[in-house]
Amino acid sequence: MFGSKVLLFAVLGFVATGVSDSKKISFKNCGGSGTINYVDVDPCDKEPCQMKEGVTYTIEGSFKPTSGADEPFLQVEVKVLGFWVKYPGIDTNPCNSYMKCPVNAGEDNVFKMKIDAIGMVHNIDTEVKISLYEDKSQKNTIICGEAPVHVV
Numbered sequence: 001m002f003g004s005k006v007l008l009f010a011v012l013g014f015v016a017t018g019v020s021d022s023k024k025i026s027f028k029n030c031g032g033s034g035t036i037n038y039v040d041v042d043p044c045d046k047e048p049c050q051m052k053e054g055v056t057y058t059i060e061g062s063f064k065p066t067s068g069a070d071e072p073f074l075q076v077e078v079k080v081l082g083f084w085v086k087y088p089g090i091d092t093n094p095c096n097s098y099m100k101c102p103v104n105a106g107e108d109n110v111f112k113m114k115i116d117a118i119g120m121v122h123n124i125d126t127e128v129k130i131s132l133y134e135d136k137s138q139k140n141t142i143i144c145g146e147a148p149v150h151v152v
Helices: none
Strands: 029-030 034-042 047-050 055-065 073-081 083-086 110-117 125-133 140-152
Touching: 029 125, 034 140
Parallel strands: 047 140
Antiparallel strands: 029 140, 034 055, 055 110, 073 083, 073 125, 125 140
């Protein structure tokens, strides 16, 4: 399936390859009443981050939500041909390995995730979106951030 072959950066990927540079990236708030304090991508030395197939990216950051959640739901998507496609291999329960739960309203919450870049398209500019919801219904967005990436 084309969507499963698309490259991702994510809002939440991390690295284990020799010497690397990390970068606090710019992002666009795409929903939720919480505040994203920062997002750091490693490896990334300039914006948009250059994403290469076969590299593992670490996404780390902090956010302060206005509402809490005992069982939050995570969704990571990449824009392909103008459509948002779910990125494969992402655990939608962020409590399993990406962050501590519950998510506490009014407090800084930290997340960290590793994502393997995969792909079959190269030399394109696209976007990645990471959304955190209060629960599986995806009715109430805690935070949402979009960032541009370049697939090399």
